[in-house]
Amino acid sequence: MTLRLAQAGAADIDAMMAVMAVAFDPGFGEAWSAAQVLGSLATGTAWAQVAHGQDMSPLGFTLCREIGPDAELLLIGVAPTARRSGIGWALLAAAAAEARQRAAAALFLEVRDGNVAAFALYRAAGYEVIGRRRDYYRGADGVRFDAVTLRARFDD
Numbered sequence: 001m002t003l004r005l006a007q008a009g010a011a012d013i014d015a016m017m018a019v020m021a022v023a024f025d026p027g028f029g030e031a032w033s034a035a036q037v038l039g040s041l042a043t044g045t046a047w048a049q050v051a052h053g054q055d056m057s058p059l060g061f062t063l064c065r066e067i068g069p070d071a072e073l074l075l076i077g078v079a080p081t082a083r084r085s086g087i088g089w090a091l092l093a094a095a096a097a098e099a100r101q102r103a104a105a106a107l108f109l110e111v112r113d114g115n116v117a118a119f120a121l122y123r124a125a126g127y128e129v130i131g132r133r134r135d136y137y138r139g140a141d142g143v144r145f146d147a148v149t150l151r152a153r154f155d156d
């Protein structure tokens with residue numbers, strides 16, 4: 001699959017929200033609103049990247065931010081119909097490359113315990129588990145899930 005991966009800004013909000021609407025399980029309330037994404041981008045310390053298919057349909061995106069000497073992956077999503085074709089991998093690599101470019105010492109992220117696909121992607125990309133926040137996420141049915149914190153270090 002031909003993939004076009006590019007830096008994105010407020011002008012790309014529709015593309016990001018099109019993926020947001022289908023990528024995140026509504027049972028966990030992890031999707032952000034357009035206002036939340038735009039607010040994050042407006043801080044000037046956040047950045048987004050969008051992956052488009054050959055026909056320019058949006059297939060995936062990431063949202064990250066600088067935080068102190070590090071960077072944080074806030075969101076990564078790939079449209080269900082486009083999964084397992086390397087888009088998440090490419091987006092994660094591009095997010096890490098941009099974090100390095102911004103002189104971040106590490107890229108941190110949090111994943112809900114039980115999010116098998118995301119956890120497998122991060123582990124395959126070499127991220128290490130460095131912590132756990134108990135009962136951080138709450139599912140629609142009230143069941144709580146830990147958040148697992150992972151990190152990729154760039155300062156080695």
Ligand SMILES: CC(C)(COP(=O)(O)OP(=O)(O)OC[C@H]1O[C@@H](n2cnc3c(N)ncnc32)[C@H](O)[C@@H]1OP(=O)(O)O)[C@@H](O)C(=O)NCCC(=O)NCCS
Pocket residue numbers: 023024025074075076077078079082083084085086087088089090111115116117118119120121122124
């Ligand atoms: C997590 C997510 C972004 C992965 O996107 P993707 O484009 O399907 O990932 P890739 O095709 O690049 O997968 C790369 C590797 O990750 C691992 N992986 C990805 N999905 C997996 C799954 N469902 N089960 C097991 N391993 C998986 C595999 O090692 C895979 O390599 P392989 O296909 O050669 O075996 C996608 O599943 C998604 O959007 N999930 C919903 C949103 C979400 O939970 N985001 C994370 C929290 S913000």
